[in-house]
Amino acid sequence: MTKEMLKGNVAIAEAAVRAGLNAYFGYPITPQTELLEYLSARMPELGRAFVQAESELGAVNMVYGAACTGARVLSSSSSPGISLMMEGISYIYGTEIPVVLVDVMRGGPGLGNIAPAQADYNQIVHGGGHGDMHPIVLAPANVQEAIDITYNAFDLAEKYRTIVVILADGSLGQIMEPAELPEMKPLLMRQPDWATYGAEGRPKRFLSSINIDPAKHEIFNIRMEQRWQKIIANEIRFKEYYLDDAKYAVVAFGTSGRIALSAVRSARAKGIPVGLFRPVSLAPFPEQALYELSKRLEGLLVVEMNNGQMLEDVIKITRHQTPIDFYARTGGIVPMPEEIEAAILRMVEEPVNTTEHPRDRWLARLSQELIGGS
Amino acid sequence: MQTEIIIAGFGGQGVLFAGQVLAYAAMDQGMHVTWIPSYGPEMRGGTANCTVVISDEEIGSPIVSRPTVVVAMNKPSLDKYENMVKTGGVFIVNQSMVDREVERKDIHSVMVPANEIAEEIGDKRMTNMVMLGALLANLNILPVDAVEKALKDHLPVKHHKLLPANRQALEKGSSFIAAPVS
Structure with missing residues (x-):
């Protein structure tokens, strides 16, 4: 493979495509916009789904729905947009749905500015939504690392049925560096044993983050915490x-x-x-x-x-x-x-x-x- | 060995593109390189700059406060960057767009009438390539040929008709050699 000069945002987008991304939903926001812009051309060219939603709220809920079918789904945004997604992120976690999200952080709090920052650390690392939750959070420092992390993020999300957040910043989004892209994985429509892709010939399945019985929800939380211990044992980098x-x-x-x-x-x-x-x-x-x-x-x-x-x-x-x-x-x-x-x-x-x-x-x-x- | 270059000017003068061409050429020569733009709510006529770092090992910071080389395409860039160039570094100024000389004596500076040269070639858009030619001639890390080849290899074919003018601009620019540090 030869090296190409790649912009961080574009490199993440193409690495996701090569990892077998089925669908992307997002809404433009600087300094992340090139990621969405690139996929707006690339995904249709490959016959895959790209939707620019009406807002980040729309985008995260489209991600939720699409990922329930077992598809590989991505969304990306920058700090204030990620804040808008928080409710959906918690629902996705509470439903045990594998999803990959990219946060290209910018100056905050508030609408702030579009310059690079790392101030979403607490929001993502210690949260990423209400309730007891632990997304896997990976922070690349250069374009090659961003590609490698994105390419493997979907396998990781699916392995643990959880959310993987790629935590970048405006500088990594905008920088260009020589990097090597991995091979294109074949596009699959996965049918995991929990997904809702149509129940013809089998009993129906039900996916939701509602667990109205506290005793049952406590067991869910304990089970997720056990899973998190496995993630700690295996996924530290x-x-x-x-x-x-x-x-x-x-x-x-x-x-x-x-x-x-x-x-x-x-x-x-x-x-x-x-x-x-x-x-x-x-x-x-x-x-x-x-x-x-x-x-x-x-x-x-x-x-x-x-x-x-x-x-x-x-x-x-x-x-x-x-x-x-x-x-x-x-x-x-x-x-x-x-x-x-x-x-x-x-x-x-x-x-x-x-x-x-x-x-x-x-x-x-x-x-x-x-x-x-x- | 690491060299840090800032190229600065008005939006529309091709400063970001000149930096990218340099970065492509460095990559093709097997070097480590980063290119990062100033990005912000800017528009044509506003200021723009990019930083290119070229190194023989993994690059740490892609931004620098004391660059080895600065290419200043306009007056605001001359004023802003004159004091930032590292002692003994290189400062290349577009003479067509400024009304004063470089004051510092501890850096290699050279004035290039890049707009006039580009107009002589018959294409105002070549100003950035004239400046890039001067940069290469004063830097000694990449030959002008490497940049010509990078243009040919990485420019979309529909723009290849511009290659001869680019070559001419690079070569004319490369005849401007900075005076030794006094």
């Missing part, structure tokens, strides 16, 4: 860079992870033994690996494009084995490698006071810098 001899590490995912890689290289060139731990599966989070790593570190820096959402998880996971520091930009501002490098140097030269929350020092400094006063 992360990438490590320069950690073998590291005394310090940066933890960052997606775009902030790849920017941190430049900062880590540059700090290493100055003699600082620092590495990068980049979670790829945010749910399930690589807790054990990060905990083990933290035990042999002198300091750990969490970098995000939000006010410290993953930070809380890292604090919980590492259980005070190492001092934690924090650096972030938010609201659509992307941190430059030099800013992260400066934060690495600060972690080494001015170790954090462990009685203070890592966010406090960051907030005081950034407040001073951006607003003046504290």
Whole structure:
């Protein structure tokens, strides 16, 4: 296979097509629109279903219905659009329907702006809808990883009858990089033993997220939690860079992870033994690996494009084995490698006071810098 | 070894396309490359830029605050990027669209009358390729031939009638070599 120059949004779309996507439903929103735009031509060309819905609410419920038939179904949106889909996402989870969703995050809260951000972490990783639920959340950092994750996402969703969310951001949506696309899988109309594709010759099936009897719903929730334990055991993914001899590490995912890689290289060139731990599966989070790593570190820096959402998880996971520091930009501002490098140097030269929350020092400094006063 | 390039100008001057052509050529030469546009609620006549990073290893950040090379296609880009170019870096300015010289003495700068050259070739749309030719001549990471080949290999066939003018623009641009740093 040869490499092609591919834009993140388009690469995800074509990888889904090659994974045997039967149907796509969506509504345009920057910085995700190229994904939908590409499929609006590509899907009909292949005789497959593409519908631009009247809104994200319409789209997610079309996804729900189509996926109930056993079809491979995708939708994509960006932060405010994903918020609109939340009810449907919970219904899909409550019905145990495999679905793949893409969130190309942008600056929030509110309508915010169209620049890259990572502030949907809590909404997706710790939720993705009301009730006890655990979507599988995967965060690619480059176009090749986005392709590989998307190509396998449908198998993963079907294996566990659950929702897989690909959590990207505006930068990954808009970037172009050389990448290799996988082979086209044959298009199948799957007929899994739970799906409702027409009951001729067999007893009818019924799919719903309504479970009016609390005792039964409790059993459903326990069963789903058991399934989640299997997902934790089997589906954790992360990438490590320069950690073998590291005394310090940066933890960052997606775009902030790849920017941190430049900062880590540059700090290493100055003699600082620092590495990068980049979670790829945010749910399930690589807790054990990060905990083990933290035990042999002198300091750990969490970098995000939000006010410290993953930070809380890292604090919980590492259980005070190492001092934690924090650096972030938010609201659509992307941190430059030099800013992260400066934060690495600060972690080494001015170790954090462990009685203070890592966010406090960051907030005081950034407040001073951006607003003046504290 | 990593080189970071920003190409900036007005929307419609072909800055995003020039960056893409460069990225394709780098890919064809087996290098790692990223191309990322400034994207926003912008329109023709507004400002646009893209960042291209070319490297021999996996690329970390696709954005930079201290680029090795900047191509400034207009006055706002000259003003915005002059102070950002890395010391010892290259700054290529479209002379046709600015009213001053480059002030910094610690960077290699060159003024290219790209609009006039493109008009001589007979196609105003070639301004970006003139600037790209100057960039390649001053950068020494990709030969002009590699970009000509990338244009031929990746442009849709219906645009191939423009290849000779593109070649001419790249070659004329490549004759502008920056003065040594004083």
